[in-house]
Amino acid sequence: MIMALINWDDSLSVKINSIDDQHKKLIAMINDFYDGISKRSGQESVLKLILEMKNYTVVHFTNEEKIMRQVNYPDFDSHKKLHENFIAKVVELETKIKSGKLVISLEITTFLKDWLKNHIMVIDKKYSDYFMRKGIN
Numbered sequence: 001m002i003m004a005l006i007n008w009d010d011s012l013s014v015k016i017n018s019i020d021d022q023h024k025k026l027i028a029m030i031n032d033f034y035d036g037i038s039k040r041s042g043q044e045s046v047l048k049l050i051l052e053m054k055n056y057t058v059v060h061f062t063n064e065e066k067i068m069r070q071v072n073y074p075d076f077d078s079h080k081k082l083h084e085n086f087i088a089k090v091v092e093l094e095t096k097i098k099s100g101k102l103v104i105s106l107e108i109t110t111f112l113k114d115w116l117k118n119h120i121m122v123i124d125k126k127y128s129d130y131f132m133r134k135g136i137n
């Protein structure tokens with residue numbers, strides 16, 4: 001059995017259950033993607049996994065931004081910008097893969113995993129206390 005690329009543990013918790021659940025789902029999607037690559041599944045099926053992950057990432061970012069707006073989160077603009085940059089990067093990867101300029105590789109998986117992990121641990125965690133004080137859970 002192939003090991004997961006990334007495991008969710010408390011170090012990734014932002015202490016808001018609804019958001020932790022979404023992050024867990026994103027991590028599971030990255031692991032599925034890694035699994036697909038490790039098993040050398042076809043380019044097309046792995047590309048489908050990237051698309052699914054991107055779509056769910058958009059859902060998650062939209063949800064997080066909605067909460068930020070709701071509670072007047074002070075770092076809203078810079079946080080949203082990071083979300084936008086990431087989606088733009090994923091779209092770029094997708095376009096390159098589709099046009100044959102880039103081959104799906106472990107490097108891409110590592111990039112997605114590292115970005116997400118870093119974003120949750122460094123950027124998302126900044127809103128934990130603020131959201132909790134505003135009664136978000």
Ligand code: FEO
Binds near residue numbers: 023060064083119120
């Ligand atoms: Fe959980 Fe800012 O993404």
